[in-house]
Amino acid sequence: MSLLDRLAATLTPAASDEERRETRLGFEKIAEGQLFAEDILRQHKQIEQLFAQARSASGPAAQAAVTELSLLLNAHAMAEEAVIYPEVSENSGKTHAGMAYEEHVMTKVQLAKLQKLEPGSEEWIEKLDHIESAVQQHIHQEEGSWLPDVIRNAPLEIRQRMSVEYRNYFDRFDRG
Numbered sequence: 001m002s003l004l005d006r007l008a009a010t011l012t013p014a015a016s017d018e019e020r021r022e023t024r025l026g027f028e029k030i031a032e033g034q035l036f037a038e039d040i041l042r043q044h045k046q047i048e049q050l051f052a053q054a055r056s057a058s059g060p061a062a063q064a065a066v067t068e069l070s071l072l073l074n075a076h077a078m079a080e081e082a083v084i085y086p087e088v089s090e091n092s093g094k095t096h097a098g099m100a101y102e103e104h105v106m107t108k109v110q111l112a113k114l115q116k117l118e119p120g121s122e123e124w125i126e127k128l129d130h131i132e133s134a135v136q137q138h139i140h141q142e143e144g145s146w147l148p149d150v151i152r153n154a155p156l157e158i159r160q161r162m163s164v165e166y167r168n169y170f171d172r173f174d175r176g
Contacts, residue, residue, distance in 0.1 A: 014133060028041065030147075035167070040080070040166070044142075054119075059119055083162055096145070111131060
């Protein structure tokens with residue numbers, strides 16, 4: 001863990017498993033009927049499953065899970081960055097949107113590094129753990145405040161447009 005990661009963890013400690021579960025339950029309720037939020041929620045669950053697959057696999061199967069995870073995370077990030085985060089900026093705060101973009105960039109960099117490592121090696125496991133922890137915290141922030149703020153504050157026509165645009169944008173990049 002880098003010095004910046006340790007500093008960030010001190011200032012904003014990672015949510016516990018229980019906090020993440022409670023946040024997920026609340027988000028599942030508020031996301032209902034909001035197609036963009038339902039899509040994002042489904043993708044978050046797929047991302048979590050792919051981390052588990054990578055962790056439980058070995059050799060080429062672990063590498064295949066990481067490749068699939070990278071493809072999904074990149075498509076998901078591209079769609080959020082193009083369609084969702086401008087609305088997060090307007091309806092949840094520019095700081096939240098800025099954090100979201102930055103977290104996506106760092107995840108992409110770390111995933112590229114992970115793909116160069118030997119699956120199952122100590123360094124690979126450490127990198128996977130680091131990425132998973134960062135993604136878990138990012139998902140917690142999105143589901144806990146950023147996306148609920150958009151659902152509560154953005155007008156219906158904006159949310160409907162987001163739903164269509166998000167799905168279209170994601171589909172352009174999803175190769176998983």
